Amino acid sequence: MKQSILVTGGAGFIGSHCCVELLDHNFNVIVLDNLSNSSIKVLDRIKKITGKELHFIQGDIRDKVLLDQVFTQHHIDAVIHFAGLKAVGESMQVPLTYFDNNISGSITLLQAMQQHRIGHLVFSSSATVYGENYPSPLHEDLPTAQPTNNYGYSKLAVEQILQATAKANDLWSFALLRYFNPIGAHQSGLIGEDPNGIPNNLLPYVTQTAMGKREVLSIYGHDYPTQDGTGVRDFIHVVDLAHAHVKALQYLFTHKPSVGIWNIGTGTGYSVLEVVKRFEQVNQLKLNYQFVERRAGDVAVCFADANKAKQDLGFVAEHNLDDMLRDVWHWQSQNPDGYA
Numbered sequence: 001m002k003q004s005i006l007v008t009g010g011a012g013f014i015g016s017h018c019c020v021e022l023l024d025h026n027f028n029v030i031v032l033d034n035l036s037n038s039s040i041k042v043l044d045r046i047k048k049i050t051g052k053e054l055h056f057i058q059g060d061i062r063d064k065v066l067l068d069q070v071f072t073q074h075h076i077d078a079v080i081h082f083a084g085l086k087a088v089g090e091s092m093q094v095p096l097t098y099f100d101n102n103i104s105g106s107i108t109l110l111q112a113m114q115q116h117r118i119g120h121l122v123f124s125s126s127a128t129v130y131g132e133n134y135p136s137p138l139h140e141d142l143p144t145a146q147p148t149n150n151y152g153y154s155k156l157a158v159e160q161i162l163q164a165t166a167k168a169n170d171l172w173s174f175a176l177l178r179y180f181n182p183i184g185a186h187q188s189g190l191i192g193e194d195p196n197g198i199p200n201n202l203l204p205y206v207t208q209t210a211m212g213k214r215e216v217l218s219i220y221g222h223d224y225p226t227q228d229g230t231g232v233r234d235f236i237h238v239v240d241l242a243h244a245h246v247k248a249l250q251y252l253f254t255h256k257p258s259v260g261i262w263n264i265g266t267g268t269g270y271s272v273l274e275v276v277k278r279f280e281q282v283n284q285l286k287l288n289y290q291f292v293e294r295r296a297g298d299v300a301v302c303f304a305d306a307n308k309a310k311q312d313l314g315f316v317a318e319h320n321l322d323d324m325l326r327d328v329w330h331w332q333s334q335n336p337d338g339y340a
């Protein structure tokens with residue numbers, strides 16, 4: 001019998017790519033999303049790519065009554081939990097909104113799962129839980145550190161809640177996936193990242209500058225102790241990241257660890273300037289950019305030790321930087337206004 005996966009936040013950037021991967025791996029997919037940062041149009045696109053239907057429920061993970069209905073009406077084997085707010089800057093302006101959505105939302109989801117005796121959950125964590133002070137590569141054994149922003153705090157808090165919850169009850173089997181920098185888009189050009197307003201993250205800013213929607217890309221900092229003075233990050237193709245979720249699910253089903261923690265990155269860092277230059281080369285275009293002051297809160301270098309995911313999950317990222325930059329441009333140029 002097919003296994004059924006509840007995907008919270010499944011209409012979002014990473015969630016939509018994960019739905020494609022799950023459908024391609026023959027899972028039944030039930031998406032719960034309040035569409036606060038995504039478009040209903042993504043559902044048709046997923047269907048176009050996979051030729052398969054998923055079940056969509058528009059609603060909020062903080063809605064206890066709705067969650068009870070979802071778990072009563074559907075047979076669910078596991079949950080992949082993407083739903084959350086993710087804008088670092090905004091999290092400093094409206095901390096309680098972030099804590100309510102990301103922390104209280106996760107608790108409400110766990111309570112409903114417990115009530116319905118569903119114990120497998122994959123959680124979207126972030127490299128932000130390592131804080132700012134460790135040299136890369138970052139290994140999962142490093143103690144987590146106090147994040148400097150409220151978004152990061154919400155991720156660390158949920159990680160800690162999951163660890164404490166798992167200790168108390170052998171129902172649970174949790175995968176904490178610490179993503180590095182997801183970029184790229186599905187090769188079809190049908191789904192991709194569609195940020196609201198002015199993008200904070202590098203790649204949406206790069207593609208919007210290339211489109212002429214933004215005048216100039218500001219590169220934050222040219223004096224970091226790196227090969228060319230710009231920040232270094234571990235960029236991972238969102239399709240690889242989606243694949244890692246299927247691997248993690250399979251691991252939970254076969255090994256049933258109480259809690260497993262895995263970095264999901266490539267293990268290789270590229271500088272911002274390298275990304276910009278490769279983007280120009282791969283897509284045969286010129287990008288308008290300027291160097292400006294460092295951005296507050298940025299670290300010089302951040303990349304994963306990706307060995308644990310390889311050993312335990314058999315996960316290795318397959319797409320290289322050029323693939324990521326080609327696919328992200330394909331998505332943006334095919335969809336100049338995203339899903340609008």
Ligand code: NAD
Nearest residue numbers: 009012013014033034035036037038060061083084124126
């Ligand atoms: P996204 O905003 O595109 O997707 C999140 C989805 O969750 C959206 O569709 C949104 O509508 C939905 N959502 C938000 N709050 C909800 C709620 N209360 N109830 C139901 N649905 C809700 O973001 P993404 O980039 O796909 O990120 C997915 C997850 O991965 C998030 O938890 C994010 O914090 C985490 N993460 C993202 C990155 C990144 O760089 N994109 C890095 C590390 C971790």
Ligand code: WQD
Nearest residue numbers: 088126128200201202203205218219220231233272295298
């Ligand atoms: C990457 C590099 C910038 C924009 C953030 C979150 C992290 C995680 C992923 C969710 C840095 C530089 C950027 C620009 C630039 N999210 N940059 N000009 O900061 O590594 O990580 O997203 O969990 O928690 O903090 O990603 O894409 O913002 O920046 O020069 O316009 O690009 O300084 O060196 P970051 P990013």
